[in-house]
Amino acid sequence: MNDLRRASDEQGIARRIRADLLFAAVGLSCLLLGVLTLSVLFLEMAVQGLPRLGIDFLSSFPSRHPGEAGILPAWVGSLAVMLVTAAAAIPLGVGAGIYLEEYAPRNALTTIIEINVTNLAGVPSIIYGLTALGMFIYQFGLGRSVLTAGLTLALLILPIIIVATREAIRTVPDAQREAAYACGASTWQTTRDHVIPGAAPGILTGIIIGLARAIGETAPLIAIGAVTFVAFLPDPPVLGEAPFLSAGWLHAPFTALPVQMFNWTVRPDEAFRANAAAAAFVLVLMTLAMNGLAIWLRQRMRRHVRW
Amino acid sequence: MVDRPRQAGAPMAEPQPLKARVSGLSFHYGSLKALDGIELPVFERRVTALIGPSGCGKTTLLRCFNRMHDLYPGNHCQGELMLYPDNINLLGRQVDPIAVRMRIAMVFQKPNPFPRSIYENVAYGLRVRGERSRVVLDEKVEQALRRAALWEEVRERLDEPGASLSGGQQQRLCIARALATDPEMILFDEPTAALDPVATSNIEQLMTELKQRITVVIVTHNMQQAARVSDHTAYMYAGRIIEFGKTDDLFIRPRMKQTEDYITGRFG
Numbered sequence: 354m355n356d357l358r359r360a361s362d363e364q365g366i367a368r369r370i371r372a373d374l375l376f377a378a379v380g381l382s383c384l385l386l387g388v389l390t391l392s393v394l395f396l397e398m399a400v401q402g403l404p405r406l407g408i409d410f411l412s413s414f415p416s417r418h419p420g421e422a423g424i425l426p427a428w429v430g431s432l433a434v435m436l437v438t439a440a441a442a443i444p445l446g447v448g449a450g451i452y453l454e455e456y457a458p459r460n461a462l463t464t465i466i467e468i469n470v471t472n473l474a475g476v477p478s479i480i481y482g483l484t485a486l487g488m489f490i491y492q493f494g495l496g497r498s499v500l501t502a503g504l505t506l507a508l509l510i511l512p513i514i515i516v517a518t519r520e521a522i523r524t525v526p527d528a529q530r531e532a533a534y535a536c537g538a539s540t541w542q543t544t545r546d547h548v549i550p551g552a553a554p555g556i557l558t559g560i561i562i563g564l565a566r567a568i569g570e571t572a573p574l575i576a577i578g579a580v581t582f583v584a585f586l587p588d589p590p591v592l593g594e595a596p597f598l599s600a601g602w603l604h605a606p607f608t609a610l611p612v613q614m615f616n617w618t619v620r621p622d623e624a625f626r627a628n629a630a631a632a633a634f635v636l637v638l639m640t641l642a643m644n645g646l647a648i649w650l651r652q653r654m655r656r657h658v659r660w
Numbered sequence: 661m662v663d664r665p666r667q668a669g670a671p672m673a674e675p676q677p678l679k680a681r682v683s684g685l686s687f688h689y690g691s692l693k694a695l696d697g698i699e700l701p702v703f704e705r706r707v708t709a710l711i712g713p714s715g716c717g718k719t720t721l722l723r724c725f726n727r728m729h730d731l732y733p734g735n736h737c738q739g740e741l742m743l744y745p746d747n748i749n750l751l752g753r754q755v756d757p758i759a760v761r762m763r764i765a766m767v768f769q770k771p772n773p774f775p776r777s778i779y780e781n782v783a784y785g786l787r788v789r790g791e792r793s794r795v796v797l798d799e800k801v802e803q804a805l806r807r808a809a810l811w812e813e814v815r816e817r818l819d820e821p822g823a824s825l826s827g828g829q830q831q832r833l834c835i836a837r838a839l840a841t842d843p844e845m846i847l848f849d850e851p852t853a854a855l856d857p858v859a860t861s862n863i864e865q866l867m868t869e870l871k872q873r874i875t876v877v878i879v880t881h882n883m884q885q886a887a888r889v890s891d892h893t894a895y896m897y898a899g900r901i902i903e904f905g906k907t908d909d910l911f912i913r914p915r916m917k918q919t920e921d922y923i924t925g926r927f928g
């Protein structure tokens with residue numbers, strides 16, 4: 354070999370290159386196995402569901418006849434529930450995360466809260482459903498409504514948002530905080546002007562990942578009694594006349610995409626499977642769109658924040 | 661050695677008034693003792709330099725002056741840091757750290773501009789104080805940038821991000837940010853450690869100008885820099901002040917063998 358390698362090094366280098374190649378091969382196989390499995394599942398779903406997918410499917414109510422059934426109340430319900438979830442979970446989660454990172458004194462109580470928040474992120478979702486059944490429905494009397502569903506899912510993703518917020522806040526360098534404090538800023542001024550803008554891309558990503566998780570949840574919604582056969586839409590939130598806004602939709606019974614899907618898959622009639630696959634396709638698209646939005650927003654905002 | 665050795669912090673003959681006096685100051689990071697019985701006078705409108713080997717506590721001492729340690733839990737300090745003419749112990753529990761930082765500014769070792777425009781970087785301290793008038797802001801920003809010898813270089817690009825400047829310019833931007841709020845005292849922690857000789861001499865020049873009006877405390881690893889810019893020097897070692905005196909005396913006739921070894925480069 355007429356390169357730099359000395360004869361005495363030849364052996365060692367060759368052996369290490371072989372090890373490198375071996376590891377790369379193993380890693381690539383792991384990756385391909387995962388990606389292939391997912392692709393096959395996705396393709397199967399698309400093949401089954403795409404023939405059913407169309408305007409009619411999106412704009413029809415469920416029906417006993419698989420060919421006529423649609424997902425209108427399901428996706429409208431999902432959207433309404435997501436609105437409630439976002440409205441409840443974002444301010445609570447981000448606020449709690451900011452408090453824990455920037456304000457909370459380091460003491461035993463804070464530590465206990467922190468450990469609990471982290472653990473809550475791992476609690477099975479059905480538990481949230483049962484808790485919500487006891488709390489929102491029996492205690493607070495909110496009924497089996499959009500509001501209850503939204504709040505339940507908000508509880509479910511609250512730990513995700515808190516943890517993401519805290520992690521995003523920790524990426525803001527201390528030098529930035531010190532610079533602000535040294536200018537005479539208060540904690541809130543420092544947080545508002547430097548910590549939150551610096552952490553915003555990460556917080557936003559956490560929020561969207563949380564919402565994407567919530568939109569696919571089925572078990573807690575079934576636990577709180579999602580209706581699986583809804584033949585009407587909730588009242589519109591905006592009215593043509595005063596007072597223009599209406600809260601009626603919050604109290605409407607609801608269904609959601611994953612619940613509708615679940616309902617179809619347990620039917621004995623094969624034809625409903627195609628409906629379920631088509632609904633799954635819509636759900637996956639919605640989730641992908643949300644994740645895409647998260648990535649896009651993060652890239653956009655990162656460009657503005659450079660330390 | 662003509663002088664009798666003087667105890668650091670003992671009454672001095674100098675006529676300049678004191679701006680601050682550290683007495684009996686000890687500082688712990690958790691259980692680690694970083695400062696031990698510090699005595700240090702800081703004279704008004706003079707430059708006081710803190711020198712000493714790495715890890716001897718210079719930064720720790722400097723950060724006591726603007727209560728930076730309050731930002732992190734688990735530290736505690738005893739002793740006094742009196743500010744004059746108020747005659748108030750800056751370290752006192754009842755003293756609001758924000759009030760301290762509004763009067764005592766700081767420039768850090770690594771330039772840390774905000775990810776904002778040059779203008780907004782300098783204006784930040786004023787905005788924090790509630791200044792809204794564009795006229796006042798414009799005027800003070802320009803004045804601060806002029807005093808930091810940066811105005812000519814950035815006057816055409818005030819809206820560009822602070823990070824678009826070179827390292828030396830960024831450090832002067834941070835100095836302008838500190839000056840914009842008219843502090844009485846300004847703390848420099850190795851402000852030129854990351855800079856080339858030209859930028860360094862600009863900043864040294866600036867310090868000499870600054871002391872016409874305000875009190876300066878500077879931490880530096882550069883003996884020549886301490887000798888050039890400071891009026892008084894404290895040599896620190898292992899959390900204590902080994903020797904304090906007029907810079908000329910300390911560099912020409914150090915009283916302690918250890919100081920002499922350090923400044924002549926035989927140690928540290």
Ligand SMILES: Nc1ncnc2c1ncn2[C@@H]1O[C@H](COP(=O)(O)OP(=O)(O)OP(=O)(O)O)[C@@H](O)[C@H]1O
Pocket residue numbers: 689692694712713714715716717718719720721
């Ligand atoms: N945040 C901290 N937590 C714990 N110990 C610290 C911390 N900062 C500094 N120390 C310790 O305190 C002592 C003094 O540190 P300090 O940063 O004041 O030294 P210094 O004189 O500024 O050193 P250098 O010249 O390297 O900057 C050192 O032993 C250091 O390890």
Ligand SMILES: [Mg+2]
Pocket residue numbers: 718719720879
């Ligand atoms: Mg230091």
